[in-house]
Amino acid sequence: MQGQIGLWLDWVGVAVFALTGALVAARRQADPVGFIILATATGIGGGTLRDLLLGIGPVFWIADPVDLVICVVVALTVFFGHPTFPVRAGDGRRRRVIVWADAVGMALFAVTGAERAVDAGAPAVSAIVLGAMTATFGGIIRDVIIGQVTLIVSGEIYVTAAVLGASVYVVVRAISGDALLAACLGAAAAFGLRALALGLGWSLPRFPSDTPKG
Secondary structure, eight states: OOHHHHHHHHHHHHHHHHHHHHHHHHHTTOOHHHHHHHHHHHHHHHHHHHHHHHTOSSOHHHHOTHHHHHHHHHHHHHHHTTTTSGGGSOHHHHHHHHHHHHHHHHHHHHHHHHHHHHHTTOOHHHHHHHHHHHHHHHHHHHHHHHTOOOGGGTTBSSHHHHHHHHHHHHHHHHHHOOHHHHHHHHHHHHHHHHHHHHHHTOBOOOOOOSSOOO
16 A cells, blocks of 8 residues: 555544544543543554564554554544534434444554555465454453443444455455555445445344243
8 A cells, every 4th residue: 555545544543443432431421531541442452452463563653653642632622622522412323423433443444454464474364364353452442441342242243344344455455466456445345344234234143042031
């Protein structure tokens, strides 16, 4: 991917994920520190795990704190901008904003995470796994912090969409050699599947409960 475009995509992904963290903090009526913690954990959590597993050092936000600054700015903007920002909207509307913003962040991080893994020399399968982890782990950390059931055990098509996006990126890049085309198609595939799942109510089958009915 062209360097500057890839950098911008990464920053947008960080900002969108940080926004979902801040909106969750708003639902919990957190203080500014809580906003910053949730926004930062969501925005950079997945990328941090990816870099640690790849053995890349220092981790991206330590080498260049721009991503960290983005998370803090987004968190404080949502906290102090609540009179004009729709964080006081009805819970249903706010949840929709979180879910769709999360879908955008997931799609972007699926391809940027896979790209960083490919550029680091990871095999195709490993790059796909790391792309999916980059796209989902920040949200998992966010949900664990607030004690909420994470999407990975809820039956929702979320990790599956991230795997699809990362897979499309890796395959298209390997065939065409065009990282930008691969990123566009991968992000579109990830977001498209997630959007269809949300719009049509698709979900993965879940293991049946042992609790007897009736």
